[in-house]
Amino acid sequence: MATAEKFVGGGVPRKEDPKLVTGQATFVESITLPDMLHVAVARSPFGSAQINNVDLSAARTAPGVVATFSGEDLADEWAAGLPMAWPVTEDIRIPDHWPVTKDVARYVGDAVAVVVATSPSAAKDAVELIEVDYEVQTAVVDIPSALADDAPRVHESMESNECYTWTHANGDIDAAFAKADIVITENYVQPRLIPSAMEPRAVVVQPVPAAGDFTVWSTTQIPHVAKVLFSLTLGIPEAQMRVIAPDVGGGFGSKLNVYAEEVLCIALARRLGKPMKWVADRSEGYLATIHGRDQLQEIELAATSDGTILGYRVKLLANMGAYLQLVAPGVPLLGGFLYCGTYGGEAYHFECTGVFTNTTPVDAYRGAGRPEATYAIERAIEALALEVGVDAVEIRKRNFLPAGENVPSPAGLAFDSTNYEENLDKALEVLDYEATKAEQADRLSQGSTKLLGIGFSTYVEMCGLAPSQVLASLNYGAGGWDAATVRMLPTGQAEVVTGSSPHGQGHVTSWSQIAADALGIDYQDVTVLHGDTHVAPHGMNTYGSRSLSVAGVAVNQACNRVVDKAKTLAAHVLEVSPDDLEFEDGKFSVKGVPDRVQSIQEMAYAAWTAHNLPEGTEPGLEAHCVFDPPNFTFPFGSHVCVVEVDTETGAVELLRYVAVDDCGTIINPVIVEGQVHGGIVQGVAAALFEEATYAEDGTLETSSMINYLVPSAAEFPSFELDRTVTPSTSNPMGVKGIGEAGTIGSTPAVINAIVNALGHLGITDIAMPAKPERVWQAIQDANGDAS
Amino acid sequence: MKPISVNVNGFQHEADVEPRTLLVHFLREQIGLTGTNIGCDTSSCGACTVLMNGRSVKACTVLAVQADGQSITTVEGLAENGEWHAVQRAFHEAHGLQCGFCTPGMMMASVSYLKENPSPSEGEVRLALEGNLCRCTGYHNIVKAVLTAAEEMADASAG
Numbered sequence: 020m021a022t023a024e025k026f027v028g029g030g031v032p033r034k035e036d037p038k039l040v041t042g043q044a045t046f047v048e049s050i051t052l053p054d055m056l057h058v059a060v061a062r063s064p065f066g067s068a069q070i071n072n073v074d075l076s077a078a079r080t081a082p083g084v085v086a087t088f089s090g091e092d093l094a095d096e097w098a099a100g101l102p103m104a105w106p107v108t109e110d111i112r113i114p115d116h117w118p119v120t121k122d123v124a125r126y127v128g129d130a131v132a133v134v135v136a137t138s139p140s141a142a143k144d145a146v147e148l149i150e151v152d153y154e155v156q157t158a159v160v161d162i163p164s165a166l167a168d169d170a171p172r173v174h175e176s177m178e179s180n181e182c183y184t185w186t187h188a189n190g191d192i193d194a195a196f197a198k199a200d201i202v203i204t205e206n207y208v209q210p211r212l213i214p215s216a217m218e219p220r221a222v223v224v225q226p227v228p229a230a231g232d233f234t235v236w237s238t239t240q241i242p243h244v245a246k247v248l249f250s251l252t253l254g255i256p257e258a259q260m261r262v263i264a265p266d267v268g269g270g271f272g273s274k275l276n277v278y279a280e281e282v283l284c285i286a287l288a289r290r291l292g293k294p295m296k297w298v299a300d301r302s303e304g305y306l307a308t309i310h311g312r313d314q315l316q317e318i319e320l321a322a323t324s325d326g327t328i329l330g331y332r333v334k335l336l337a338n339m340g341a342y343l344q345l346v347a348p349g350v351p352l353l354g355g356f357l358y359c360g361t362y363g364g365e366a367y368h369f370e371c372t373g374v375f376t377n378t379t380p381v382d383a384y385r386g387a388g389r390p391e392a393t394y395a396i397e398r399a400i401e402a403l404a405l406e407v408g409v410d411a412v413e414i415r416k417r418n419f420l421p422a423g424e425n426v427p428s429p430a431g432l433a434f435d436s437t438n439y440e441e442n443l444d445k446a447l448e449v450l451d452y453e454a455t456k457a458e459q460a461d462r463l464s465q466g467s468t469k470l471l472g473i474g475f476s477t478y479v480e481m482c483g484l485a486p487s488q489v490l491a492s493l494n495y496g497a498g499g500w501d502a503a504t505v506r507m508l509p510t511g512q513a514e515v516v517t518g519s520s521p522h523g524q525g526h527v528t529s530w531s532q533i534a535a536d537a538l539g540i541d542y543q544d545v546t547v548l549h550g551d552t553h554v555a556p557h558g559m560n561t562y563g564s565r566s567l568s569v570a571g572v573a574v575n576q577a578c579n580r581v582v583d584k585a586k587t588l589a590a591h592v593l594e595v596s597p598d599d600l601e602f603e604d605g606k607f608s609v610k611g612v613p614d615r616v617q618s619i620q621e622m623a624y625a626a627w628t629a630h631n632l633p634e635g636t637e638p639g640l641e642a643h644c645v646f647d648p649p650n651f652t653f654p655f656g657s658h659v660c661v662v663e664v665d666t667e668t669g670a671v672e673l674l675r676y677v678a679v680d681d682c683g684t685i686i687n688p689v690i691v692e693g694q695v696h697g698g699i700v701q702g703v704a705a706a707l708f709e710e711a712t713y714a715e716d717g718t719l720e721t722s723s724m725i726n727y728l729v730p731s732a733a734e735f736p737s738f739e740l741d742r743t744v745t746p747s748t749s750n751p752m753g754v755k756g757i758g759e760a761g762t763i764g765s766t767p768a769v770i771n772a773i774v775n776a777l778g779h780l781g782i783t784d785i786a787m788p789a790k791p792e793r794v795w796q797a798i799q800d801a802n803g804d805a806s
Numbered sequence: 807m808k809p810i811s812v813n814v815n816g817f818q819h820e821a822d823v824e825p826r827t828l829l830v831h832f833l834r835e836q837i838g839l840t841g842t843n844i845g846c847d848t849s850s851c852g853a854c855t856v857l858m859n860g861r862s863v864k865a866c867t868v869l870a871v872q873a874d875g876q877s878i879t880t881v882e883g884l885a886e887n888g889e890w891h892a893v894q895r896a897f898h899e900a901h902g903l904q905c906g907f908c909t910p911g912m913m914m915a916s917v918s919y920l921k922e923n924p925s926p927s928e929g930e931v932r933l934a935l936e937g938n939l940c941r942c943t944g945y946h947n948i949v950k951a952v953l954t955a956a957e958e959m960a961d962a963s964a965g
Binding site: 046216522523725737 | 882908909
């Protein structure tokens, strides 16, 4: 920092809030344009079906209908199919993925036709009049069925339903297992989850037919990436495409994509020359927006007799769904380096196979690969603890990587900063582990039907995506940098233009804090512009907890460059060398002569008038920075939860939740805590409540918020948060990222707690979600075994 | 089409609506008040919660024709004379919102509940907001905001 930190580290209330608490926000659904038409999509009700005919005649003549199209009718609109940017292997099978399918429907929700009408209700009514002649075929909805020898193929042109197999190895895994005293083999199921951002997806497109220009408002996390991909999909020059992510109501990965309805609305706007709008119903969104997780895991640990882990061997099967959405094949890879968690060892072997099924495509959902990896290692280490006969804390401490910087991990990464034991000790202190254990023992000895369980999870994650060269080595189709422009306005305020695209994370507030301190101006004098490719032309957007540690760092660096230029101007005005100046609180003063001062605001005005600039200096006070991180960041933390299990009903109640996270330097502690709170609830929801299920024929059984249980406030206590601060070495600010930590850390802590509560019955695992009937059944089975 | 007359945020609106029109669509599309959001199609999420005659209703579960002759308050009508309601202030100050999409409904449900129960416990607030879903905040700061607002409102009425 160039000046004293006044705002960084403080919990200033958010600048984003005033419009959001008064109903003045602009979500895409609220955008209305003159002469706008409304789009509705007809979707397959079958998991797998040949489409013999699409009869649009009744729909075409329905009231208010302007046009109807089948997949064939639109075939000429596409320069390419829907994009997939992460072909993880050379031999990956990539199916054609058209915005409206032509001859085969491959999941319930696959688009088969489209209606354009003068109102949303007219469009939806007309969809009901479309008659599709389907020839229903056998669907495969789960991984084992899809991999069976005689399985029907999701894509008839492929030899099997296998998409790819990717491996990563470090060290001599066979040697590690050969010398192991103990081998632990565990199998876990990661249920399919539905991200369920509160704002359903929507898109509005405004064409300017005479100019060939298009403006797209979309509920997207990635306006910049989408602009490039819209252009490639539609064959529209990128320069004629403007993409705006206005206020966006949550994403969690579900809006990190290029969707059929986005390119469809652009194509229809081009074809009909009028503005188009599509808004998803929630139930439609559950079919047609990506799902997450859905993996089968096998993890093996090789360990010595005292529980020291030597090696990790992981086999993963990952459901891709029916098609490959934007980064789907790469999601398991993001976890593929983290199945060793916070622990040491000499060898690591990871193998993942992607599998096609007749289900909604799966892609990045909050944590993307890392919650799955963390779950596997944090559950498996409990199995190891049982085998060795030591406590959950002890087994972890025996295996933690040492505290330090750039610490090599068994998977071959260099962890920027590690301090795991101190972090766990802090969590134990907040929890009062000994007292909680004593209460647990009391209840058990008294024969209580309400037993306590204490569950731990000591996670490390990988964010700050990403060094571009590392992405290249993983065959990812883009870079991992991000950009910022900072300009001082002539009246003394600063405009920060960022390439991140927030949808609830509070970047406007945090970036204002960073810029205010770096420039030495007031927090209220900073404006942050984002989410519009015409206003903020360069960016890689917001996902994977990357924004602060890449885009936020770019803001800081750009501010420093502004200060550097302002310093040369101040030196010129004060007739001294820049080296003779010091900068504090927005003021340049001559060392030792504190009354010879020029403010950064005065320099902004001087740069604008350009009346008196040093020889060769351009007018204006503005700087641009593109930051490409040298390494990922590796936030870590210890999550501990205390559950009460009712042995008569199987109900699990969360009594306490302690989270001690380390995300390095903190810009705004209130925002950081908010991210952790929300993450915990999503992770706990996976452990206890949420699971998307399919019937054998491919029907999504959990197709609305009625039967997909997004939990409410009533299911949770307040959380107990603390932190350690170990700055990252991957960027000059020492920041790491916190968007996904809660989700990554929490799920195994909850399941570990339930298993811990029931361990005396011999129960060693409970599948997710641990619904009462599942827990109750496990108790009955254990009692049956005992009797 | 059916003629209705609805008072929304103190203004009387006369309109013709299709009998199937939901109150939330009437508010958003006919009156042009887009602050009330739609988050689901099963009356599960509560994003569209407004006040009808001072009590919270999910505006996706009420037909516009049922609001005929009634008085509706939306998030746009929560502030009085430009001054935010205590619940709005508390959501801002306690970081009770992130993306803000559930926030209008969450606040309207809270305003209604605090009329019923001006000094709730934490557990009571959690139960009272069971019909309003948020995917960002983990509810921690929403609950805190409602408790803070209750205290402020009690102080204001005592003072």
